[in-house]
Amino acid sequence: MLVSEVMLQQTQVDRVAPRWEQFMARFPDPTAAVAAGVGAVLDEWAGLGYNRRAVTLHAAAVACVEHHQGQVPTDMDGLLALPGVGPYTARAVLAFAYHQDVAVVDTNVGRILARVAGRRLRPTEAQAMADGSVPPGDGWEWNQAVLDFGSAVCTARNPRCVECPLRRWCSWAGGPDEDPARGSAGVTTRQSRFEGSDRQGRGRLVDALRNVAAIGAGDLPGVAGWPDDPERARRVADGLVADGLALPGAEGGLRRAD
Numbered sequence: 001m002l003v004s005e006v007m008l009q010q011t012q013v014d015r016v017a018p019r020w021e022q023f024m025a026r027f028p029d030p031t032a033a034v035a036a037g038v039g040a041v042l043d044e045w046a047g048l049g050y051n052r053r054a055v056t057l058h059a060a061a062v063a064c065v066e067h068h069q070g071q072v073p074t075d076m077d078g079l080l081a082l083p084g085v086g087p088y089t090a091r092a093v094l095a096f097a098y099h100q101d102v103a104v105v106d107t108n109v110g111r112i113l114a115r116v117a118g119r120r121l122r123p124t125e126a127q128a129m130a131d132g133s134v135p136p137g138d139g140w141e142w143n144q145a146v147l148d149f150g151s152a153v154c155t156a157r158n159p160r161c162v163e164c165p166l167r168r169w170c171s172w173a174g175g176p177d178e179d180p181a182r183g184s185a186g187v188t189t190r191q192s193r194f195e196g197s198d199r200q201g202r203g204r205l206v207d208a209l210r211n212v213a214a215i216g217a218g219d220l221p222g223v224a225g226w227p228d229d230p231e232r233a234r235r236v237a238d239g240l241v242a243d244g245l246a247l248p249g250a251e252g253g254l255r256r257a258d
Helices: 002-007 013-026 030-036 039-042 050-065 076-080 087-097 108-116 123-133 138-153 198-209 215-225 230-242
Strands: 246-248 253-255
Touching: 002 013, 002 050, 002 087, 002 230, 013 039, 013 198, 030 039, 030 050, 039 050, 087 138, 123 138, 123 198, 198 215, 198 230, 198 246, 198 253, 215 230, 230 246, 230 253
Parallel strands: none
Antiparallel strands: 246 253
C-alpha cells in the first residue's frame, strides 16, 4: 500500500497500475528493496516521473528493515517517521492497508468538504471534518465511497449537483457564488509547466544514468537538453547529487546511484 500511495503522488492511476505490479514483483517487501539498492529502485521507477520519490521510498524501506522488523508500521507516528511519508500518505496506509478509522483527505475529498461548508477550509478544519464523518468500524469502506463520490459526482468541473444525495446539506450546491473549493485545503492546483523546466532536465539526466554508468562533466549540458547553458546543467546535476539520485563522478561528472 505504501508503494502505491507514493507512486500515485502526482502520477495518474492508469500509469501507476501496471508499474505497481511490476515493481512489487521485483521488490515484494522492504527487505528486497534494501538488498537491491537504491539504483535498482530508480531503474524500476523509469517512466513514473519525480524520481526523488524512488529515493525516499528506498530510504523508507531501509527504515522499515532497521526499526520495524522489515514491516511497514501500523501506527501514525511510526509511518510519519518514515522518509517521504506525510500525513496524507500515512492516513491512506492506515485506512486502506490496515482498515483503521481515519479519514483520507485528497483533492476530491477536500472539494466535497469545502462545498458542504460553503467556504474555504484550513487544513486542520478539513481534516477534523473528514475524521468526524468516518463511521466506526467502516473506515476502509467510507474512504473508498467518499473518494469515488468526489471523482464521479462532486467533480471539479460540471458537478452533478441536481442529482447529488448531499444537496440538502451542501451550502454551495452549484450556486452562483464562487466555488468555495478553489484554494481550499486539500484541493490541488495545476502543476507548473514541465516542458523546458528544471524537472525535465533532471529527468533526462536520471534517464541517461539508467543506461550508462556515468556522464562526463562536458556532456551534462547536452544530456540535460541545455547545450548552451552549462551553468544550469551544473546546478541541476548538483541537485541530483544532493537528492541522492546520482553520485559525484570524475572531474565534475555524474555516476549512477548505487
